[in-house]
Amino acid sequence: MLRSTVASLLASALLLPQVTGQATFRNPVIYEDFPDNDISVGPDNAFYFSASNFHYSPGAPILKSFDLVNWQLIGHSIPKLEFGDGYNLPASGERAYRGGTWASSLRYRKSDKTWYWIGCTNFWNTWVYTAPSVTGPWVRAANIGPGGTCYYDNGLLFDDDDTPYVVYTKDATVNVAQLAADGLSQVKSVNVVNASMVGADSIEGNRLYKINGTYYILNDKPGSTTYIWKSRSPWGPYTSKILVENIKPPLNGGGSPHQGSLVQTPEGDWHYMSFTWAFPSGRLPVLAPIEWGSDGFPTLVSGPNGGWGDSYPTPLTAHPMPNWTATYTFQGPTLPPAFEWNHNPDTTKYTVNNGLTLSTASITNDVYSARNTLTHRVHGEYPAGTVRIDFSNMADGDRVALAAFRDRSAYIGVHRDGSTYTLTAKFNMTLDEWGGPTLDNGTVVATVKLLANTSKTVWLRTDMDVRPDGSNNATFSYSADGESFVQLGETYKLYTGWAFFLGYRFGILNWATKALGGSVKVLSFTVA
Numbered sequence: 380m381l382r383s384t385v386a387s388l389l390a391s392a393l394l395l396p397q398v399t400g401q402a403t404f405r406n407p408v409i410y411e412d413f414p415d416n417d418i419s420v421g422p423d424n425a426f427y428f429s430a431s432n433f434h435y436s437p438g439a440p441i442l443k444s445f446d447l448v449n450w451q452l453i454g455h456s457i458p459k460l461e462f463g464d465g466y467n468l469p470a471s472g473e474r475a476y477r478g479g480t481w482a483s484s485l486r487y488r489k490s491d492k493t494w495y496w497i498g499c500t501n502f503w504n505t506w507v508y509t510a511p512s513v514t515g516p517w518v519r520a521a522n523i524g525p526g527g528t529c530y531y532d533n534g535l536l537f538d539d540d541d542t543p544y545v546v547y548t549k550d551a552t553v554n555v556a557q558l559a560a561d562g563l564s565q566v567k568s569v570n571v572v573n574a575s576m577v578g579a580d581s582i583e584g585n586r587l588y589k590i591n592g593t594y595y596i597l598n599d600k601p602g603s604t605t606y607i608w609k610s611r612s613p614w615g616p617y618t619s620k621i622l623v624e625n626i627k628p629p630l631n632g633g634g635s636p637h638q639g640s641l642v643q644t645p646e647g648d649w650h651y652m653s654f655t656w657a658f659p660s661g662r663l664p665v666l667a668p669i670e671w672g673s674d675g676f677p678t679l680v681s682g683p684n685g686g687w688g689d690s691y692p693t694p695l696t697a698h699p700m701p702n703w704t705a706t707y708t709f710q711g712p713t714l715p716p717a718f719e720w721n722h723n724p725d726t727t728k729y730t731v732n733n734g735l736t737l738s739t740a741s742i743t744n745d746v747y748s749a750r751n752t753l754t755h756r757v758h759g760e761y762p763a764g765t766v767r768i769d770f771s772n773m774a775d776g777d778r779v780a781l782a783a784f785r786d787r788s789a790y791i792g793v794h795r796d797g798s799t800y801t802l803t804a805k806f807n808m809t810l811d812e813w814g815g816p817t818l819d820n821g822t823v824v825a826t827v828k829l830l831a832n833t834s835k836t837v838w839l840r841t842d843m844d845v846r847p848d849g850s851n852n853a854t855f856s857y858s859a860d861g862e863s864f865v866q867l868g869e870t871y872k873l874y875t876g877w878a879f880f881l882g883y884r885f886g887i888l889n890w891a892t893k894a895l896g897g898s899v900k901v902l903s904f905t906v907a
C-alpha cells in the first residue's frame with residue numbers, strides 16, 4: 380500500500396514537475412529534424428550542437444544551449460555548398476540531393492581560439508571550415524586528401540597536448556588520423572577497430588573523446604547498437620562494450636536511438652544525445668544521462684518507460700531560449716538562421732527588406748530543379764505553416780506555392796497563365812528517394828480561379844500531422860483575410876520513407892514556366 384503510493388507519487392512527480400518541484404525534460408528535446416549531432420562545449424561554457432542538412436544551404440547548422448534541453452539555431456558552419464556545380468541547380472540539370480553535409484564534427488580549439496568543422500561531403504572529399512567565432516565568418520580552410528580521402532562519419536578531437544585527431548569509417552574499418560598541427564592536412568592514419576570485432580557488417584557515426592587520460596571512440600551499427608571503445612592510446616588496442624542496443628525509444632513509432640555524441644555538464648554529469656528516426660518529421664534529438672562504471676565504461680540510465688526515457692530530470696537549471704515557433708516578417712537585411720535554401724540560392728534573385736522578394740530564378744516544370752526554394756523545418760507533432768504573399772508582380776507562366784517539401788511533395792499555390800490567376804493544389808511531386816531523377820512532376824488535384832477584381836494578396840497554409848505513429852495527413856488551405864481558411868484538395872498523405880534522410884519542411888517556392896522576370900513578395904510567414 381505504502382509502496383504503491385510512493386510509486387504513484389514518483390510517477391506523478393515525473394509527469395507533473397510543477398507539483399513537486401522536481402524539474403524534468405521531455406524527449407525529443409527538439410521536435411525538429413536535426414540529425415547526426417556532435418555536441419561540445421564552447422569557450423563561453425555553452426553547448427554547441429552541429430547537425431547535418433545535406434543539400435540545404437547554408438550547410439551544417441549550429442545550435443546553442445546552456446542547459447542541454449533548450450536549444451536555439453544560431454548559424455551554420457558552411458556559408459555556401461561549394462562541392463560541385465550540382466549544388467547550384469544549374470539549368471543543365473545537375474543536382475545534389477542527399478549530398479552536402481552529413482555526420483560531421485565541430486570543435487572549438489583553445490590554443491588558436493578557432494572553431495573547426497570537418498566533414499566528408501560529396502564527392503567523397505573531406506573539407507575543413509574554420510571561424511574565429513561560432514557565428515562566423517566561416518571560411519573554407521582546407522580540402523584534406525583530394526582524390527577521394529573521405530573521413531566518413533567523422534569525429535574530431537584536440538588532445539590535451541593540442542594534437543588534432545579524427546576518427547572515421549572506411550568500408551567496415553574504423554581509423555584514426557592524426558592531423559598536422561594546423562589541423563589542415565593528414566600526418567598519418569591507422570586502422571584501429573573493425574566492425575567485424577563486434578560481429579557487425581558496418582560501423583558508423585564515429586566520435587573520439589579523451590576522458591581522464593583514456594581515449595574513447597563512440598560509434599554504432601546502423602539501425603540498432605551504440606558501441607563505446609576505450610584505449611590508453613589513440614592508436615589502440617581498443618576494447619569495447621555496448622552502450623545501447625535496440626533500446627525502447629522515447630517516442631511511439633520512433634526508431635531505437637543509437638548514434639550521437641557524449642557531453643559533460645560543468646557539474647561533471649555525462650549525457651548521451653542521440654536521435655530517433657521519426658519520419659515524416661525527420662530525425663529528432665533525444666537526450667539521456669549516462670553513468671560511468673568502475674570498469675571505465677558508461678551505462679545509459681533508463682527512463683520511466685524502461686528504455687530511452689521519454690522524460691528525465693533536467694541536467695541543469697533551465698535556461699529558456701526563444702520559441703521555435705514564430706512569425707517572420709523579413710525585415711532584413713538577412714534571413715534568420717532558421718531558413719535554409721534548397722541547394723545554393725541565386726543571391727541576385729531575392730532581397731530581404733520589409734518582406735522577402737523572390738524573383739523567379741528558373742524556368743522549369745519540376746519543383747526539384749527550381750532554384751531559390753526557401754525552406755524552414757517543421758516543428759512539433761502538428762506543424763502548421765502560413766504564408767502571406769503579394770503575387771501582383773507575377774509574370775505569365777509563373778507559379779508561387781507553399782509546399783510540404785521533401786522527396787515527395789505537395790503544395791497549394793497560385794498559378795498565373797495569361798491574365799488568369801488560379802489557386803492550385805498540386806500533389807505527388809516525386810523525386811527518386813536515393814537522390815536520382817524526378818519521377819513525377821505532380822498532379823493538379825483542385826483549382827479555384829481568382830476573379831479579376833480580387834486582391835493579389837493571399838494567405839496560404841498547410842497543416843500536417845508528422846508524428847511517426849500519426850495519420851501523416853497534410854491539408855492545404857487559403858484565405859483572403861488571414862482569418863477564415865478554405866481547404867483546397869483532399870488530404871495528402873505525407874511520405875514516411877527514410878532513404879532521403881531528411882524530413883518534411885515548409886517550402887516557399889516561386890518559379891517560372893515561360894520566362895524570367897516576375898516576382899512575388901512574402902509579407903509574413905508563421906511557423907506554428
Ligand SMILES: *[C@@H]1O[C@H](CO)[C@@H](O)[C@H](O)[C@H]1NC(C)=O
Pocket residue numbers: 552570571572573
Ligand atoms: C581489420 O581487418 C583487416 C583485414 O582483415 C586486418 O588486416 C586488420 O588488422 C584489422 N584491424 C584490426 C584493428 O584488427
Ligand SMILES: *[C@@H]1O[C@H](CO)[C@@H](O)[C@H](O)[C@H]1NC(C)=O
Pocket residue numbers: 590591671
Ligand atoms: C575522472 O576522474 C575524476 C577524478 O578522479 C572522477 O571523479 C571522474 O568520475 C572520472 N570520470 C570518468 C568519466 O571516468
Ligand SMILES: *[C@@H]1O[C@H](CO)[C@@H](O)[C@H](O)[C@H]1NC(C)=O
Pocket residue numbers: 699701702704
Ligand atoms: C512560445 O509559443 C507558445 C505558443 O505560441 C506560447 O504559448 C509560449 O508562451 C511561447 N513561449 C515563449 C517563451 O515565448
Ligand SMILES: *[C@@H]1O[C@H](CO)[C@@H](O)[C@H](O)[C@H]1NC(C)=O
Pocket residue numbers: 742743744745817818819820
Ligand atoms: C518534369 O518536367 C521537366 C521539365 O521542366 C521535364 O524535363 C521532365 O521530363 C518532367 N519529368 C517527368 C517525370 O515528367
Ligand SMILES: *[C@@H]1O[C@H](CO)[C@@H](O)[C@H](O)[C@H]1NC(C)=O
Pocket residue numbers: 807809818819822
Ligand atoms: C505519384 O508518382 C509516382 C511516381 O511517378 C507514381 O508511381 C504514382 O502513381 C503517383 N501517384 C499519384 C496518386 O498520382
Ligand SMILES: *[C@@H]1O[C@H](CO)[C@@H](O)[C@H](O)[C@H]1NC(C)=O
Pocket residue numbers: 830832833
Ligand atoms: C468582383 O466581381 C464579381 C463579379 O464580376 C462581383 O460579384 C464582386 O462583387 C466583385 N468584387 C469586388 C470586391 O468588387
Ligand SMILES: *[C@@H]1O[C@H](CO)[C@@H](O)[C@H](O)[C@H]1NC(C)=O
Pocket residue numbers: 850852869870
Ligand atoms: C486523415 O485523412 C483521412 C483522409 O482524409 C481521414 O479519413 C482521416 O480521418 C484523417 N485522420 C486524422 C487523424 O485527421
